[in-house]
């Protein structure tokens with residue numbers, strides 16, 4: 001996966017990790033609120049059912065009592081006394097009476113003379129009860145009565161009796177309806193016939209139709225059901241309240257998910273992990289930059305420089321990934337790979353040019369490794385390789401850091417491998433250590449070479465370094481030589497070798513072999529005068 005793709009995946013995964021728990025929290029808050037409102041609606045509907053059923057039971061009992069008395073004169077004093085008795089015995093009934101031709105002839109209140117008109121029957125229940133839901137009697141005009149009539153007797157109940165329960169909310173609808181016809185009998189608040197028309201007569205049920213949470217109960221004995229409808233806004237209010245505590249929790253969970261994703265993404269797209277996978281996938285190879293003898297223009301050696309080509313074709317520069325490999329503890333693996341690649345490349349190069357010297361770079365950490373000497377020994381085991389063919393380059397920092405490092409340099413030189421101080425002049429400012437230290441070459445850093453022939457204040461530093469090196473009998477190699485002028489100044493100052501784009505950039509082993517072969521020949525007018533005859537030139541010598 002390339003870096004951009006990995007980043008995109010990480011961002012998307014991160015967003016999902018963050019957003020998903022929050023959405024989930026909102027969803028849970030909504031569901032919990034629907035549950036809470038549903039429970040409330042069911043409780044209300046059940047309350048109404050309890051009151052309505054008690055009313056129906058008491059009414060049925062009162063009528064049964066009167067029917068059982070079987071008095072031919074239904075408004076006799078004895079029968080009216082029986083009505084009073086039934087009335088008093090029942091907590092829900094307002095009155096009990098006898099009906100004839102739609103008129104209440106007498107009741108527990110006494111005789112009503114010619115009778116009180118009850119109005120039309122709204123419907124007849126499946127049990128034969130004739131129902132008038134809202135009757136206004138002349139003796140109590142302000143009160144609406146529910147009149148249930150059966151077998152010539154009637155019970156009168158306050159219209160609102162069943163629905164007189166505490167709801168906590170003014171806009172909650174409650175009521176009773178006929179189970180057979182699905183007509184509303186009593187109720188308060190709005191009534192939508194669809195609430196009950198679609199309901200099937202099973203156990204208690206609750207349904208959220210988007211506008212209301214509607215709970216329905218069915219009477220086991222009688223032909224009616226009850227409903228309670230709680231408006232949707234109580235669901236959203238409740239969800240909002242629950243979300244206030246759940247959403248921060250969701251966000252927290254999201255962050256907890258996000259952290260490992262980000263860490264993983266970083267691990268996957270960070271340079272160290274890319275270096276690791278480049279090592280596994282063999283994306284590293286070496287190019288060789290010729291080192292020429294300034295006096296003759298002859299190529300006497302080459303520096304192995306690591307190259308990294310990514311699968312997408314792009315290159316990563318060593319001055320970017322080498323420091324990262326050093327910081328992340330991967331440099332030893334990288335150096336081992338360099339030696340492995342060298343071992344492979346040098347056989348062919350040295351077969352063609354046995355005198356050539358190949359230098360390669362080591363880092364400070366390599367000098368502290370107990371395995372380095374073994375690795376170098378193995379490298380020297382390459383076909384055609386002799387110790388004099390091998391140079392190692394290390395920076396001042398690398399060598400001078402510690403005593404073990406100095407000992408390592410000593411051991412390397414004991415093996416016959418020559419040592420160069422790389423980037424000379426950019427590290428420690430004091431040059432005095434050189435007198436106490438065994439190295440073979442100084443590589444003058446490009447930064448100083450760049451100033452040669454210019455008026456820059458630092459231009460004399462290069463000269464100073466060259467003089468120093470001479471007095472210490474060290475051989476100098478100038479790095480980053482780009483112009484003939486620089487080459488001339490360096491040659492005149494007594495610098496023996498140079499490396500730079502003036503001569504060649506780093507190249508693959510085959511190109512290097514060709515370059516070495518042709519380097520002894522006249523190359524350009526400037527080099528012509530100094531060129532030796534064809535043939536193997538002198539190796540990089542101290």
Ligand code: C2E
Pocket residue numbers: 289304305306317318319322338360361362363422423479480481482499500501502506
């Ligand atoms: P270095 O060891 O100082 O290598 C010389 C660098 O200067 C190389 O850059 C080379 O291509 C560049 N160079 C040479 N002549 C010229 C020139 O005339 N003009 C300019 N502008 N540049 C020139 P490169 O290959 O990019 O390597 C950069 C650094 O990465 C190296 O500096 C070295 O410190 C490190 N490096 C490269 N390969 C390895 C390796 O195998 N192991 C270790 N530890 N470090 C390496």
Ligand code: CA
Pocket residue numbers: 303361393422
């Ligand atoms: Ca170098």
Ligand code: CA
Pocket residue numbers: 422423443445479
């Ligand atoms: Ca250098």
